[in-house]
Amino acid sequence: MIRKRARVSAEFNTSSMSDINFLLLIFFLVSTMFAVERGLPMALPGKGSRQVKLKRSTVFHIQAHANGTITTSDTGPIHLSEIKQLVENKLKINPKLVVVIETEPNADYGLMVHILDQLRLADAKRISLRTLNP
Secondary structure, eight states: OOOOOOOOOOOOOOTTHHHHHHHHHHHHHHHOOOOOOOOOOOOOOOTTOOOOOOOGGGEEEEEEOTTSOEEETTTEEEOGGGHHHHHHHHHHHOTTOEEEEEEOTTSOHHHHHHHHHHHHHTTOOOEEEEEOOO
16 A cells, blocks of 8 residues: 655745734733823813912012023022022912913923923922913
8 A cells, every 4th residue: 555645835824923913912012011201280270260369479470581581570580590499488488479480482392391390399389371472
């Protein structure tokens, strides 16, 4: 009796490769941790918000100008690094101080963020953002 040799096929069956690739893709998407950056926590006004009138003595204005300078309602031009100490001193005198950041429309956005960072370091809780009229 003559036996026929089983021929080994030179082909590779790729019909299930797409299934395996899809399962690996799902596995890596589910198991990967994405870096979530926390922004600046702010309570924005809602529908039930109302306008509150404040005394001038409880409001401190910081203005960010288009040319990169920063001015305050008390001292005039000020350097960015001096804001923290100035606001800390004002908060010791008046804990209910409201700091208003007024930014010119064409001012650098990063300047406002740096001012917000300094206010956060000074532990200012009541901050208002406003755009200066050109």
